[in-house]
Amino acid sequence: MPESSHAAPTAGPLVTIERCRGRLWALCYRLTGSRTDADDLAQEAIARAIERAAQLTDAAAVEGWLFRIATTVCLDHLRRRARVRRVTDLVDPLDLGVMADPAAPDPLTAMIRREDLRFAVVVALQALSPRQRAVLVLHDVCDRPLAEVAEALDSNPNAAKALLHRARAALGRARHRSDLDPVADAAVVERFARAIETHAVEDLAALCTEDVWGVVDGGGIIRVATRPSVGRRAVARRFANALRRLGTARIACTVRQLNGEPAVLVRLPDLDGMPFATVHLETRGGAVQAIRVVRDPEKLAPFGPHKTSSPGRADPAGSG
Secondary structure (H helix, E strand, O other), X not given: OOOOOOOOOXXXXXXXXXXXXXXXXXXXXXXXXXXXHHHHHXXXXXXXXXXXXXXXXXXXXXXXXXXXXXXXXXXXXXXXXOOOOOOOOOOOOOEOHHHHOOOOOOHHHHHHHHOOOOHXXXXXXXXXXXXXXXXXXXXXXXXXXXXXXXXXXXXXXXXXXXXXXXXXXXXXXXXXXXXXXXXXXXXXXXXXXXXXHOOOHHHHHHOEEEEEXXXXXXXXXXXXXXXXXXXXXXXXXXXXXXXXXXXXXXXXEEEEEEOOEEEEEEEEHXXXXXXXXXXXXXXEOOEEEEEEEEOOHHHHHHHOOOOOOOOOOOOOOOOO
16 A cells, blocks of 8 residues: 555654643633534544644644644634624533542643633623634633734734733623622522522522623523513512412422532423523622523533423423
C-alpha cells in the first residue's frame, strides 16, 4: 500500500487532546447553551484535532490550538443556526453529579469548580453575539492570553481587546445586576423548594425581594408566558396560577446540584414521577432575586421520563 501523505500523530498531542476533552465540551456548552450541541461540536473539534495532530510542531501549544479549533467549530455552527433568542429561552441544565463533589479527585471536578458553568451566567452569555461569547469565555474563563484569543477569532490583539471590553459590558447588562451571591444560597433554595412542594405561595413570596423577577422556558412545547414577571406580587401570582392548575396533584421537590450550584428539581409523583421543571435561583442577602424555570421537555429529558405535548398545547400548569 502507498504511504500516507500525513505522518501518524505522536502520542503526546493525542494524550493532551484526550486530557482536554472535558474542557472542550465545557467551552462548546458555554457558547451554545445546549448539551447536544456541545456533545456534537466537541466531538467534531476532537476529530479535526486528531486528523491534524501530526502537523503540530510545538507540543507546548497543544491546548491553545485545541481551543482555537473548538472555537472555530462553534462559531461556524452558530453562524449556520443564526436565530433570534427570545427572553424566555434558557439553556440546558447540567446535572454535574460527581463533578460537583468537592472531595472528588477527578481533575475535571477542579475545572468545573474553577470555571463558571452557573446557569444564570451561561444563560446571559447567550444574549451576546457569538464572537463576544467566544472572546469572553476564552479569555476570562479559560485563561487564554489575548494574542491567542485574537488568533482563534482570526483577528488581532487590539481588536480582540476592544471586543472583550464590549463583551464584558454586554454580559453585565444581560446579568441585570452585579450584587448577587456568587452561588445560590443553599438554605434559601431549600426553603423555596419546600414552599413549592406545599403550595405555600405566601411563604414563597416572603422569600423574594421586592424587585424579584422570573422567567419560564417552555421550549415552544409547553405554553408559558412570553415575558418575565417583575416584582414580588407578579411572581407570586404566576406561581399561584401554576399551582392552582395542578389542583391536588402531589409535588415532589429535590434540591440538586445543577450547573454547580443548588437548584430545585420538581416532579409530579402521580404522573410517573416525570420531571415537571427545574427552578434556578439567584439570591442576594438571604432572599431570592431572580428565578429561571425550565419547563421545556427536551431540556428536562436527562432527569427522567417525560411526556411531550404537541406544540402550543397547554398542560396543567402551562401558563405558569
